[in-house]
Amino acid sequence: xxxxxxxxxxxxxxxxxxxxxxxxxxxxxxxxxxxxxxxxxxxxxxxxxxxxxxxxxxxxxxxxxxxxxxxxxxxxxxxxxxxxxxxxxxxxxxxxxxxxxxxxxxxxxxxxxxxxxxxxxxxxxxxxxxxxxxxxxxxxxxxxxxxxxxxxxxxxxxxxxxxxxxxxxxxxxxxxxxxxxxxxxxxxxxxxxxxxxxxxxxxxxxxxxxxxxxxxxxxxxxxxxxxxxxxxxxxxxxxxxxxxxxxxxxxx
Amino acid sequence: xxxxxxxxxxxxxxxxxxxxxxxxxxxxxxxxxxxxxxxxxxxxxxxxxxxxxxxxxxxxxxxxxxxxxxxxxxxxxxxxxxxxxxxxxxxxxxxxxxxxxxxxxxxxxxxxxxxxxxxxxxxxxxxxxxxxxxxxxxxxxxxxxxxxxxxxxxxxxxxxxxxxxxxxxxxxxxxxxxxxxxxxxxxxxxxxxxxxxxxxxxxxxxxxxxxxxxxxxxxxxxxxxxxxxxxxxxxxxxxxxxxxxxxxxxxxxxxxxxxxxxxxxxxxxxxxxxxxxx
Ligand SMILES: Nc1ncnc2c1ncn2[C@@H]1O[C@H](COP(=O)(O)OP(=O)(O)OP(=O)(O)O)[C@@H](O)[C@H]1O
Ligand SMILES: [Mg+2]
Numbered sequence: 001x002x003x004x005x006x007x008x009x010x011x012x013x014x015x016x017x018x019x020x021x022x023x024x025x026x027x028x029x030x031x032x033x034x035x036x037x038x039x040x041x042x043x044x045x046x047x048x049x050x051x052x053x054x055x056x057x058x059x060x061x062x063x064x065x066x067x068x069x070x071x072x073x074x075x076x077x078x079x080x081x082x083x084x085x086x087x088x089x090x091x092x093x094x095x096x097x098x099x100x101x102x103x104x105x106x107x108x109x110x111x112x113x114x115x116x117x118x119x120x121x122x123x124x125x126x127x128x129x130x131x132x133x134x135x136x137x138x139x140x141x142x143x144x145x146x147x148x149x150x151x152x153x154x155x156x157x158x159x160x161x162x163x164x165x166x167x168x169x170x171x172x173x174x175x176x177x178x179x180x181x182x183x184x185x186x187x188x189x190x191x192x193x194x195x196x197x198x199x200x201x202x203x204x205x206x207x208x209x210x211x212x213x214x215x216x217x218x219x220x221x222x223x224x225x226x227x228x229x230x231x232x233x234x235x236x237x238x239x240x241x242x243x244x245x246x247x248x249x250x251x252x
Numbered sequence: 253x254x255x256x257x258x259x260x261x262x263x264x265x266x267x268x269x270x271x272x273x274x275x276x277x278x279x280x281x282x283x284x285x286x287x288x289x290x291x292x293x294x295x296x297x298x299x300x301x302x303x304x305x306x307x308x309x310x311x312x313x314x315x316x317x318x319x320x321x322x323x324x325x326x327x328x329x330x331x332x333x334x335x336x337x338x339x340x341x342x343x344x345x346x347x348x349x350x351x352x353x354x355x356x357x358x359x360x361x362x363x364x365x366x367x368x369x370x371x372x373x374x375x376x377x378x379x380x381x382x383x384x385x386x387x388x389x390x391x392x393x394x395x396x397x398x399x400x401x402x403x404x405x406x407x408x409x410x411x412x413x414x415x416x417x418x419x420x421x422x423x424x425x426x427x428x429x430x431x432x433x434x435x436x437x438x439x440x441x442x443x444x445x446x447x448x449x450x451x452x453x454x455x456x457x458x459x460x461x462x463x464x465x466x467x468x469x470x471x472x473x474x475x476x477x478x479x480x481x482x483x484x485x486x487x488x489x490x491x492x493x494x495x496x497x498x499x500x501x502x503x504x505x506x507x508x509x510x511x512x513x514x515x516x517x518x519x520x521x522x523x524x525x526x527x528x529x530x
Contacts, residue, residue: 078414
């Protein structure tokens, strides 16, 4: 049996009459990159929101490391090891890049470490922030406020903030949306290097080609239903997927 | 120092504490228009303790701060459901509740007011004001403060990066209330007479005004705002009857030129050189 990090068991979410998710089951193994693809409105972001506790699941279960985390408060889920980024970047506009990396480490250490000046009370947190700053190549913008940064860098800051929390699983919601080729490749390389550190990634993406040579496994959502899954090649050649996804999204 | 100026400095010190109490709550994105209520609670508890129970002022202030802090936490919970203008109005309602309770609270003089406190010097007041200002400035360099700012900037995102937003907002409310209570205790022992009318809506507005004017993104802003708010009307005495109009005009001008208030983080960084040229 495989070593599952994240397991979703028949998760459903209904908004009014819309079945945004219908009994979706999927798994993410430790240390791998798994992709979720599907057309607009398929329920991909909703799935992330349920996993992270932003939305309450109407039924089904979410397990992290064989522990039920279904419908926990968001901060408890984060602390148990799931960090995420957002489809529409959500940084803290008035805070600097450096401050983003510190604030995300709130659950490391005692209350005194949190109350005293971080620079001398918690050198470990600063070291971690420095490390992540370096990893994401953000040292040059260390003291810039988030709102003053270009879009591509904001995306990287958001990823960096998630990574500072030392999660076991990273959820990325369309991390390269709106990026040019070069920026997207940059993010791809970062993801591969993150995987090497042992981090598992669940990735939402529109662009089929981008996930093809990145993910070890793909799930395809359409109207809240899991219509296909498998290796990227299997999924690419699955007629159901071609019908539902590629045909419809040919212009993207 | 003449008694006249000493009185003004005492007022500024007390206003600074009130402004800081608003500043801390505002740092999490919550606007409280009810801090005069907590100030009133502090004034009455402290006076009760020193006059009726007979304990020294310093421990009395600390006890009052703790009690007011707890009340702040209790008030903070229902306030969690409210945002922006609705929260401001709810806190205003709370302060009015406190005021009308005090009006009918005959043990402490009711509408007739209460006296018998021993006068404290401006120096003693500023030990508290300066000390708490310093404390807040140290706190501003801590992670808890970053957590508060994160809640201020985007509460949902803050929750989703692992912050316990409820605890942070309630905690800020409690801390702010405790500081307002100290302002009240000092006020009572400086003026040696209190009545419920001392803790009305205008005083809550003064606190907010000092923060907005001085700058709401750095604690020293509250200091600048408090000093200006107390001394500026004095300097405009030559305008006689037009004094308050002149003062109001100045306020409007400052806020038009510097919407973020006189001090902000960027300006403060430049002033203190805390960062080497970036
Ligand atoms: N908070 C909400 N209230 C009501 N309906 C919602 C809510 N969030 C999502 N939905 C609905 O659920 C469905 C799935 O939306 P979701 O955002 O998960 O899609 P998606 O796959 O992420 O799409 P996209 O590729 O455009 O980001 C849509 O029909 C959407 O309108
Ligand atoms: Mg989406």
